[in-house]
Amino acid sequence: MIDSFTWVQAVARAGYFSRGVVYAIISFFAILASLGAASSKGSEGALATLLAQPFGIVLIGIMACGLAGFSAWRLIQAVMDADNHGHAPRALVVRLALLTSAATYATLAVTALTLAVSL
Incomplete structure (x- = not known):
């Protein structure tokens, strides 16, 4: 039944990609924290850091859509x-x-949207 829905595959892939980006950002800050260059950040901290970048609000919007898709x-x-x-x-x-x-990733998507809208 699921095989015929190609849109489901696109949503799943976008979600996996967004999840990977969030984990990559968290990993980057964990490495920096282990070297003493920064403090460790969780998922919300990673999203806040992404928001502070150029075009951050657009990136967070894309991430929120991807996380909602996941x-x-x-x-x-x-x-x-x-x-x-x-x-x-x-x-x-x-x-x-x-x-x-x-439920966990829906919460993270809502957090991302909340960060984006709060600006």
Whole structure:
């Protein structure tokens, strides 16, 4: 059922890319913190740093859309069983974890939008 929806693949890919960018920024600051050059930042700190860059508001808007897309993909995986986990107890735990991931990334997307709008 999911294979026929190419828009779902585009949303998922944009989401994975946005997630990777957030983690790359966090990793960069973690490396700097370990060298003593900066303090470590979490997800919100990484987004705030991205916002301070030239065209930051545009970048944050794109990131928010990508993170919302990733959240939507996780929701599709959990609800529609896109990965064919099934309905066994262990599969339901995996699908619950996917649903939790969807909520987490939706929160991060809302945080990004809130940062962008607060300027």
